[in-house]
Each structure stands twice: as C-alpha cells, then as structure tokens.
Amino acid sequence: MTFKKWLPLLLVPLLGFGQAYAADAAKEITIGVSPGPYGDMVKQAIKPELAKKGYTVTVREFSDYIQPNLALSNNSIDANLFQNRRYLDRFSADKGLKLSEVITVPTASMGFYSNKVKHLDELKAGDVVTLPNDPSNLARSLDFLQKYGLIKINPDITPTKASLRDITENPKGLVFKPLEAAQLPRALGGVTGSLINANFAISAGLKLADAIQLDILPEDLKNMIVVRTEDADKPFAQDLKAAVESPEFEAFFDRKDTMFSAFQKPEWMTARHKP
Template sequence: MLLKKLLPLLLLPVLGMAQAHAADAAHTITIGVSPGPYGDMVKHAIAPQMEKKGYEVKVREFSDYIQPNLALANKSIDANLFQNRRYLNRFSADKGLKLAEVITVPTASMGFYSNKIHSLNELKKGDIVTLPNDPSNLSRSLDFLQKYGVIKVNPDVAVTKASLKDITENPHGVVFKPLEAAQLPRAMGGVTGSLINANFALSAGMKLSDAIQLDVLPEDIKNMIVVRAEDINKPFAQDLKAAVESPEFEALFDAPDSEFASFQKPEWMKARHK
C-alpha cells in the first residue's frame, strides 16, 4: 500500500524532466542549407532573432539541391533555406511533396564566370560552357543565356522546363556541358566559362564581382525559407517570418562592409522604403 501511495510522488520528477525535455525539443529547430552564404545568413541574421524568443537554431548543411527538400519532407529538419519558387514548385510537383514558402529573403545572384574571356560577346565556336545539371537550374541557366544574348530558346516551352534540346539558336557555336552544381567552380580550369549559382561560387572562395555577368533576379528566383505545408501556420514558422521581417535582419544587408551587401532584396523589403 505504501509503495502505491509513493509511486506517483516518485514519478513526478521523471515526468517533470520528460515534459521539460519535450518543451526544449519544441523550441529547437533545424534549418537545412546548401554550401555557401545561407548558413551564415541563418546563423548571423535569423538565429539571433529566434533566440530572443527562446529558440535554439541548428544549421544542417547539405552538399546538393536534392536532399534539403527530402529531409524536410521526412521531418529530419524543420525548415530549409536554399531554393527559389521556381525550383520549389517543380521539385515538389516531381516528387509529390507538400512544402510551403514562408518568406523570400535577400539573394545572391547566379553569374557567368570565366578565366579566359572578359565578355559574353567573346564566346566563339567550340567554346565549352558548363552549367548546373539539375532540371530547375538548367532551365534557369538557359533563361540567363537567352536574356544576355548568347542563345535563343523555343518560346513555346515554359521557362521553367526548358532543356538543351529546346535551344533554337546558338550563334556563337558554344558547347554546353551540364555538371552537378557543386562541381562547377572546380571545373573552371578546363572550360571557357561557367554559369554558377552564387552559393557554390561563394563557398569556393569566388567573389560575385568576379562574374562577367550577374543575373538581375526576378522575384520567383529569389531564395525562400520553406517548411512543410502542414507547419506553415505553426508558431515556429511565423516566428521565422517575423525574424526575417525584423529591422535587425534587414540592417545586415544595408551595411556596406557586410558579406550580404551585394544580395538582391525581395520586393516586399524594397516596398517598405517606398
């Protein structure tokens, strides 16, 4: 009888510890990023605002553009920051994932880099140009090359679905070679030029100012914080949104000596100053 009376009292500390652990776990969020500046953006611009609200923010780096969304879908991470709306929509449709945009953030631009030429007009027949091989960034690269006069793409093909077979004009006679995005900086020595996503260029020690041409980003290819669709209205997702909308976050992109100074701001951020 005595044991039965004491048992609930003995269990109280254990239950209290379990509840405290659950509460701590609920305030720990893991954000997936690809190599480059977005891990720093989370650590230096987002995490400090989240920590004020009692969160512990962890960053998990992935080496490609595939795993961050798969990890988010299988609940290995809580959010990710690496992709634009075009990529999210296409990847989600292809994989049958239910992911949702929280907010767009300032974004570094894709650029054309070369150690051999100084202008896109110098491209000539047989020159090899590498570009990302994943479908979304490949189509984005073709849109870039068309925008700056290197090629023409079949206008009947959606800009988000164009592939090499949709090139209708290639007046310079360039040879295009798709590679895994992370490999592009390392392959620069053997090619005339390369279209490289900013995160991989920066993580390889390159400067955005080194690019022959940087893209002017439309809104749908600026990067976003993304969560599972089921979590979009949960407090942590709304707190992430509030962190990005904070004056402290924006201040890091206005400082001339900041690593983020050359990032292109999203339209919602520009609109606050009109």
C-alpha cells in the same frame, strides 16, 4: 488499492505531460542549407533574432540541392534555406512533397564566370560553357543565356522546364556541358565559361564582382525559408518569419563591409521603403 499501487497510474499521465512540455520548452530548430552564404545568413542574421525568443538554432549543411528537401520532408530538419520558388514547385511536384514557403530572403544571383574572356560578346564557336545539371537550375541557366542574347529557346516551352533540346538558335556555336552544381567552380579552369549558382561560387572563393554577368533576379528566383506544409502555421515558423522581418535582419544587408550587401532584396523588403 493502496497508494503504492495507485502511484504508477498517477505517474504515467504526469510523465507524458512532462515529455510534451519538455519538447515545447526546448524550442530547438535545425535549418538545412547548401554550401555557401546561406548558412552564414542563418548564423549571423536569423539566429540572433531567434535567440531573443529562447530558440537554439542548429545549421546543417548539405552538399547538394536534393537532400535539404528530402531531409525536411522526413523530419530530419525543421526548415531549409537554399531554394527559390521555381525549384521548390518543380521538386515538390516531382517527389510528391508537401512543403511551403515561410518568407523570401535577400538572394545572391547566378553569374557567368570565366578565366578566359572578359565579356560575353567575346565567346566564339566551340567554346565550352558549363551549366548546373539539375532540371530547375538548367532551365534557369538557359533562361539566363537567352536573356543575354547567347541562345534562343523554343517559345512553346515553359521557361522553367526548358532543357538543352529546346535550344532553337545558338548563333555563336557554343558547346553546353551540364555538370553537378557543386562541381562547376572546380571545372571553371578547363572551360571557357560557366554559369554558377551564387552559393557554390562564394563557397569556392569566387566573388560576385568576379562574374562577367550577374543575373537580375525575378521574385520567383529569390531564395526562401521553407518548412513542411503541416508546420507553416506553427509558432516556430512564424517566429522564423518575424526574425526575417525584423529591422535588425534588414540592417545586416545594408552593411557595406560584407558580401551580403550585393544580395538582391525581395520585393516585400524594398516595398516598405517606397513612399
């Protein structure tokens, strides 16, 4: 066989190797976020650290809490940053997804906002309070309302699975109206108050300081970077983790001139400063 006839056979494996090498060398990451501050967190605090290692980072914003996990599962994005442990566990179980936490990040808390009252004790019978309607955040809202003395929930119900029918006491006679989370800030003017997730509150121009009450977040309600379980040990996931663990990332949240200074740090971050 002549060299010309051998040439195609030689090029096939070489081309295949070249394509694989190009994919590795590209080091491109697409991170999904919901509206609000987490896209800015990626762009301003995570992306610069990944750039030092040669990564190109793209932020893709989704309008709800459903698509970021579905897009991650179907390989449309490489990671997402928008959800807490309770939400991830429930959504993954409901949809049969295999997704894993990389690391927890500083998180802005859910708050009770109102244009009509200044304190929770001013609420009265018939006042309408809107809540996010997705099961995880609805349960979280009910837990919030119970924590601050506005309702009581059936103690036999797992707090992460509570719904409106599990309210056993509503002493003020409040009317609860679930809405899509993104709609809550827009509906605030027509109701007495609303429990709004921080990312949607901030994206609508509300300040965390505007809330009548901000929640104190347990660790499983702080947001996480999440990847497909099969990718959890891959270099890009470990580099994401290292970026968040960097001194530069933490310093970003210690600045007093941004909204991020009000975010609640995860336990791993506060623990490294304890004596």
